[in-house]
Amino acid sequence: MRSLKLSFVVLASAGLLLLGACSNQASEPSSSNTNGGTTETAGKTETASKTETAANSDGHTDHSHSGKGGQVVESGKYHLEMVPEKEGNATHLDFYLQTGDKHEAVPNAKVTADIQSPDGKQKTVPLTYDASGKHYTTKLDAGAAGQYQVKITAAVGSETVNGRFNFNQ
Numbered sequence: 826m827r828s829l830k831l832s833f834v835v836l837a838s839a840g841l842l843l844l845g846a847c848s849n850q851a852s853e854p855s856s857s858n859t860n861g862g863t864t865e866t867a868g869k870t871e872t873a874s875k876t877e878t879a880a881n882s883d884g885h886t887d888h889s890h891s892g893k894g895g896q897v898v899e900s901g902k903y904h905l906e907m908v909p910e911k912e913g914n915a916t917h918l919d920f921y922l923q924t925g926d927k928h929e930a931v932p933n934a935k936v937t938a939d940i941q942s943p944d945g946k947q948k949t950v951p952l953t954y955d956a957s958g959k960h961y962t963t964k965l966d967a968g969a970a971g972q973y974q975v976k977i978t979a980a981v982g983s984e985t986v987n988g989r990f991n992f993n994q
């Protein structure tokens with residue numbers, strides 16, 4: 826009986842080690858962005874580091890490559906990135922929808938954000954395209970303090986692309 830218990834413990838331990846090793850290979854761990862949020866999705870996620878970005882004169886992030894300093898979701902051929910920035914007691918959301926290896930902007934999408942505030946209230950807001958910044962944008966007025974959950978949906982022709990993000994306000 827004692828050897829049976831010992832065998833079970835050894836087998837269970839080996840299973841947990843194998844499971845842990847497989848989960849580290851299957852996906853990257855989510856990491857915090859510069860605004861304290863994390864991104865967790867079924868797709869590949871990553872966060873650009875502070876050293877990869879530089880602020881320009883209007884307070885937005887200037888980017889010479891694909892990293893904007895926000896939360897990133899790779900969805901098929903699309904690169905989605907959300908950058909929340911505090912503006913007074915409001916939050917400005919910049920959303921970059923890009924495609925291809927060169928991460929070219931997609932200007933002709935219909936983009937909406939389903940936002941759930943920390944107090945459980947939900948609302949849907951449209952994002953408008955800023956041609957000069959090659960991204961979609963919206964501004965959220967001050968609300969409850971805490972973590973906001975955001976699901977962004979982009980309709981690109983007959984395709985629909987989704988990404989889940991969050992930020993603290």
